[in-house]
Each structure stands twice: as structure tokens, then as C-alpha cells.
Amino acid sequence: MTTQILIAGFGGQGVLFAGKCLAYEGLFEEKQVSWLPSYGPEMRGGTASCGVILSDEPVGSPIVSNPDILLAMNLPSFDKYESQIVKGGKAIVDSTLIERKAERSDIDAFYIPATKMAAEAGVPTLANMIMLGKMIKESGVVSIDNAVEAMKKVVSAKRADLLEANVKALMAGYNY
Numbered sequence: 813m814t815t816q817i818l819i820a821g822f823g824g825q826g827v828l829f830a831g832k833c834l835a836y837e838g839l840f841e842e843k844q845v846s847w848l849p850s851y852g853p854e855m856r857g858g859t860a861s862c863g864v865i866l867s868d869e870p871v872g873s874p875i876v877s878n879p880d881i882l883l884a885m886n887l888p889s890f891d892k893y894e895s896q897i898v899k900g901g902k903a904i905v906d907s908t909l910i911e912r913k914a915e916r917s918d919i920d921a922f923y924i925p926a927t928k929m930a931a932e933a934g935v936p937t938l939a940n941m942i943m944l945g946k947m948i949k950e951s952g953v954v955s956i957d958n959a960v961e962a963m964k965k966v967v968s969a970k971r972a973d974l975l976e977a978n979v980k981a982l983m984a985g986y987n988y
Contacts, residue, residue, distance in 0.1 A: 814867035815953045816876045819943075820893055821885025821906075823851055823860045826940030829966070830883070831862030833944060836962035837954040838866040846874040859888065866953060881951055883943050884910060885926070894919075904947045906939060922950050924988050930981060938981035945985025956986055 817834065821827045828849045835847035844867045851860040863876030882897050883904045884890035890903070890910050897903060899918045908927035924946045926939040948956055960979055967975045 814865065814869065814871075815881065815951070816879045817864045817866070817881045817883070817947075817953070818861060818876045818879035818893060818896075819864070819883040819885070819940075820859070820861040820889035821883075821940075823858045825860070825885050826937060827851075827860040827885065828862050830940040830944045831864045833941075833959070833962055833966050834864045834866075834954070836965050837948075837958050838864070840958040840962050841866075841954055843867060844869060844871050846871040848874040848876070861889070861893075881947060881953070883947055885939065885943060886910065887912070902947075902951055904943055904950065906943060908939075920950075922946060924985060926985065929984060929988075933981065933984065935977050935981060938977060941978050941981035942985035942988070945982040946988055947985075948982075949986045949988075956983075 819827050819831050831847055835845045838845040846865040848863045865871045878896050878898050880898055881902045882893050885906050887910050897919050901919050903921040905923050906926040907923040908925045914921035926942040929942050930936050930939040963978050
């Protein structure tokens with residue numbers, strides 16, 4: 813089984829970090845993993861996306877052109893990638909920044925006010941983890957227990973004080 817996931821948003825929203833967490837979660841489950849970041853020269857404020865492939869077999873190409881799951885963290889990303897989701901796929905949408913609903917009826921769309929939830933929790937930079945938690949809940953592509961363990965590996969020692977906040981945000985999305 814292979815699952816292709818595309819996480820997309822503005823630079824600075826933690827798109828690449830969320831993808832890295834997801835890739836580590838796949839490693840904890842002994843899956844074959846590919847993580848391919850992509851961002852414009854603008855960095856913060858520009859566009860950023862990250863393709864993650866989790867598979868039971870070796871990954872032939874790291875490019876995610878037709879995702880099974882899209883995490884859209886801003887409207888330009890949702891506009892750009894909604895049409896590329898495979899039939900029967902899933903879209904996880906940050907409804908704080910994206911007011912429109914999915915135009916396709918052949919995908920499952922889940923709306924979560926991740927940016928608003930993160931701001932209300934006092935951690936405005938962790939909407940990415942809220943989105944990731946929601947994706948894990950709705951897709952079951954990895955287990956939430958492995959997600960927490962992976963977080964311990966991905967959050968650097970320099971930022972160890974943020975580990976608890978990241979886990980809390982992940983669980984908030986999972987339980988939404």
C-alpha cells in the first residue's frame with residue numbers, strides 16, 4: 813500500500829516541518845518513506861509544499877503529483893492542488909484561512925480552523941501540527957502513538973521546550 817500526501821501553504825507555516833514529522837512517523841512504522849520539500853525563493857510568505865510518500869514497497873519517485881491526501885494551509889494552495897487529488901482522496905483544509913468548500917464531490921474534505929485554534933492556544937505557529945493531527949485521525953495512515961514518538965526525534969534539542977506544545981497541538985487536531 814502506498815499513500816501520497818501533499819502539504820502546502822505559505823512559507824513560515826511549518827509545511828516542511830509537518831512533512832518531516834510525517835516522514836519520521838512512517839519510519840517508526842517501518843514503511844518506505846520519501847520526503848521532498850519545495851519552496852520558492854521568497855521563503856517566508858512565499859509558497860511552500862512538501863510531498864511525503866509512505867509505502868510498503870520501495871518508492872520509485874519522490875514526486876507527489878496526484879496526492880491521496882492534501883493538507884491545504886492557505887487558499888492559493890487549495891486552489892492549485894484540489895483538482896490534483898485522486899478520486900476518493902482526502903483534503904484537510906484550514907478553514908480559518910480558506911473560506912470556500914471543496915468544489916469536488918468525489919473527495920472527502922475535512923475542515924478544521926487550525927490557525928484560529930493555534931492562536932487561541934497561544935501557539936500561533938503550530939497550526940501545522942493541528943492539521944497533521946486531523947489528517948492522522950481521518951486517514952489512519954500512521955498511528956497517533958508513533959506520531960508522538962516521531963515528534964521527539966524531529967523537535968531539535970535547541971527547541972526542546974516546544975516539544976510539549978507540538979504534541980499538544982497534534983492531539984488537539986486529532987481530537988477535533
